[in-house]
Amino acid sequence: MLPRVSDLVYIQVASADEQESHHEYKSRIVEMDETNLYIEIPLDERTGRYKPLHLGDELSVYFLTEGGVKNYFNTYVCGSRQDVVRMVAIKKPELESISKIQRRNFLRVTAELELAVKLMDQVQFIAITEDVSGGGISFRCDAKWSVKPGQQISCWLLIPYRNGTVEHAQFTAETVRIKPLTHDKQLVMMKFSEVVDMEQQKIIRFCFEKQFDYRKK
Numbered sequence: 001m002l003p004r005v006s007d008l009v010y011i012q013v014a015s016a017d018e019q020e021s022h023h024e025y026k027s028r029i030v031e032m033d034e035t036n037l038y039i040e041i042p043l044d045e046r047t048g049r050y051k052p053l054h055l056g057d058e059l060s061v062y063f064l065t066e067g068g069v070k071n072y073f074n075t076y077v078c079g080s081r082q083d084v085v086r087m088v089a090i091k092k093p094e095l096e097s098i099s100k101i102q103r104r105n106f107l108r109v110t111a112e113l114e115l116a117v118k119l120m121d122q123v124q125f126i127a128i129t130e131d132v133s134g135g136g137i138s139f140r141c142d143a144k145w146s147v148k149p150g151q152q153i154s155c156w157l158l159i160p161y162r163n164g165t166v167e168h169a170q171f172t173a174e175t176v177r178i179k180p181l182t183h184d185k186q187l188v189m190m191k192f193s194e195v196v197d198m199e200q201q202k203i204i205r206f207c208f209e210k211q212f213d214y215r216k217k
Contacts, residue, residue: 015060038087108133116156134204136191171195
């Protein structure tokens, strides 16, 4: 079932800061319309401080139904409204997107980034990513490169940010699946197997920026 006006909601805000991304805030639904839920500014009950939310913020939300069942959905901030109290507008979930199982998957975005690939037999080549997330990537390359499922691959990803800076993220990933695209091209899907937190946060930051750009269009 969908949340209703006056329901309490419990919110986690997606962040490149691991500690912040697991912090939980409490709010209440004040109003709703066909597309949005309007909530009070979320409160951190442990500190008594309010949590400012910004346009485009990714949120993981749950509300309680009969018997204390937690109902989860993912959404994002799409505006604000000033009435008697200031309210934050979040995208209203589709009924089928609400789950009783918490899902905090990494945000995945379509992006063509340059990727330097090194196979364990010392073969090296340059590829272009198909999509990127904090948990793994997919890339396109020539079918002549012998890549197999379960193979460990060392990678260096070139990451351009909105402010004009460029970073490199280094990681080792495991090949999950190989998909032929044409007779001479293939798509390689990988999940990270070895990546230090600082390198992973670079990728997560890029995904947040990319998603925000999509929503402004």
